[in-house]
Amino acid sequence: MAEPDVGFVAGPVTVEVPATSANLGPGFDCLGVALELVDTLVGEIVPEGLEVLAEGEGAGEVPLDESHLVVRSMRAAFDAMGVHPSGLRLSCTNRIPHSRGMGSSSAAIVGGIILARGLVEDGPRLLDDGAALLLANRIEGHPDNVAPALLGGFVISGQAGDDVWAQQSPVDPSISAVVFVPPHGVRTAVARGLLPDTVPHADAAANTGRAALLVSALGGHPERLLRATEDFLHQRQREPAMPESLALVRVLRARGIPAVVSGAGPTVLAFVTGDPEAVAGLGPTGWRTLRQVVGGRGAAVLM
Numbered sequence: 159m160a161e162p163d164v165g166f167v168a169g170p171v172t173v174e175v176p177a178t179s180a181n182l183g184p185g186f187d188c189l190g191v192a193l194e195l196v197d198t199l200v201g202e203i204v205p206e207g208l209e210v211l212a213e214g215e216g217a218g219e220v221p222l223d224e225s226h227l228v229v230r231s232m233r234a235a236f237d238a239m240g241v242h243p244s245g246l247r248l249s250c251t252n253r254i255p256h257s258r259g260m261g262s263s264s265a266a267i268v269g270g271i272i273l274a275r276g277l278v279e280d281g282p283r284l285l286d287d288g289a290a291l292l293l294a295n296r297i298e299g300h301p302d303n304v305a306p307a308l309l310g311g312f313v314i315s316g317q318a319g320d321d322v323w324a325q326q327s328p329v330d331p332s333i334s335a336v337v338f339v340p341p342h343g344v345r346t347a348v349a350r351g352l353l354p355d356t357v358p359h360a361d362a363a364a365n366t367g368r369a370a371l372l373v374s375a376l377g378g379h380p381e382r383l384l385r386a387t388e389d390f391l392h393q394r395q396r397e398p399a400m401p402e403s404l405a406l407v408r409v410l411r412a413r414g415i416p417a418v419v420s421g422a423g424p425t426v427l428a429f430v431t432g433d434p435e436a437v438a439g440l441g442p443t444g445w446r447t448l449r450q451v452v453g454g455r456g457a458a459v460l461m
Contacts, residue, residue: 164241164279170202171276175269175457176310177254177450178261179337179427180302183387183418184368188316190261190306191376193335194451197252197265199228201273204245214252215262227263231270231297238293239275239284248273255446257343259421264303267294268457272308276459295322303421310456312376328377329453336437338406338426339446344399349422352396361390376452380431383416387429393419400424406442413440 175197180190197214210222210229220226224233228250236242254262271290275281285293287308294304301315305324315324368388375382396419397404403424410417410428415437417428430437434449441447 164239164284166203166241166243166277167279170200170247171273172460173199173201173269173273173276173457174460175199175265175272175307176261176454178264178303178306179259179335179420179425180261180306181389181392181418181421182372182427183389183393183416184365184391185302185314185372186365186389186391187300187302189312189314189369189372190302191312191329191452192306192310192454192456193260193337194454195253195260195448197250197254197262197269199251199269199273200249201232201277202247203243203277204247206245208245209247210250211248212250212252214250215254216252216256219256227266228270228273231267231294232274234293234297235271235274235285235290236278238289239278239281241278243277255339255343255425257345258339258425259344259346259419259423260337260339260425261303261307261421263346264294264298264307267297268304268307272457272459291324292320292322306456308456311453314373327373330376330378330380332431333376333380333383333452334430334434335450335452336428336430336434336441337420337448337450338428338441339448340400340402340424340442341444342424344422344424346422349396349399352399353392354395357391364388365390380429383429383431384411384414387416387418389418396423402442406440410437410440415440 177193177195305313305315372386375386420427
């Protein structure tokens with residue numbers, strides 16, 4: 159049960175948490191944006207037990223017990239706030255594709271933390287955004303997806319030991335995105351396993367310059383996006399796991415469209431400053447095409 163001086167809110171609480179795209183070309187493990195697509199989580203404190211329902215993406219595949227990632231994240235947040243609910247009911251409406259490089263696991267982690275916080279009276283005081291980011295990063299292992307899922311917008315993030323930081327940066331409102339989602343996913347562990355332990359100094363220097371330019375390009379110089387999204391560290395190295403994705407990136411970039419692998423892939427994200435329909439029509443047969451706002455809001459309790 160909860161501590162005597164801490165209570166739970168009456169009735170269910172609803173949270174929306176966005177999809178995210180990380181890396182964005184050269185910003186490996188440090189740049190990420192919130193997208194328009196959201197998962198919706200509804201939680202309620204009940205007298206006993208655990209009930210988990212899931213529909214949409216991953217339904218029939220995700221566990222419906224204590225091992226569910228949202229539940230695990232909620233438990234971690236309750237522990238951080240020093241409360242222990244007697245029972246929990248959770249309903250998940252998942253719209254973010256799983257294992258596609260669109261931050262589905264980060265959305266589950268952040269959504270669970272914010273949902274738990276919303277179920278506790280005075281939860282934002284007990285677990286502020288800084289503490290929520292630290293907790294999400296501890297569960298996920300790196301902040302580039304959890305930071306924009308929590309805060310929204312375009313976020314520069316990183317960590318050094320136990321120190322985690324996240325800084326929002328502007329996004330020019332003329333910039334949107336088209337996301338190409340393939341029918342089959344790639345596990346992040348597989349994609350990361352293809353990365354070399356060391357990289358040439360020249361590649362590291364080139365990537366640093368592009369990542370810095372990307373912050374400026376997204377903030378108000380979209381004409382620089384094609385150059386700013388060049389990557390030397392991770393995309394071509396992961397090609398064996400997602401050859402169709404890298405082929406699409408090359409086709410789009412040859413047309414002057416700033417395209418990147420989204421996160422660990424295999425989804426491809428293209429930045430757009432004009433009519434997205436022309437770009438959307440370039441998707442391969444059998445792939446889903448989603449038009450997305452770039453830099454939307456982070457996880458939020460719906461009132």
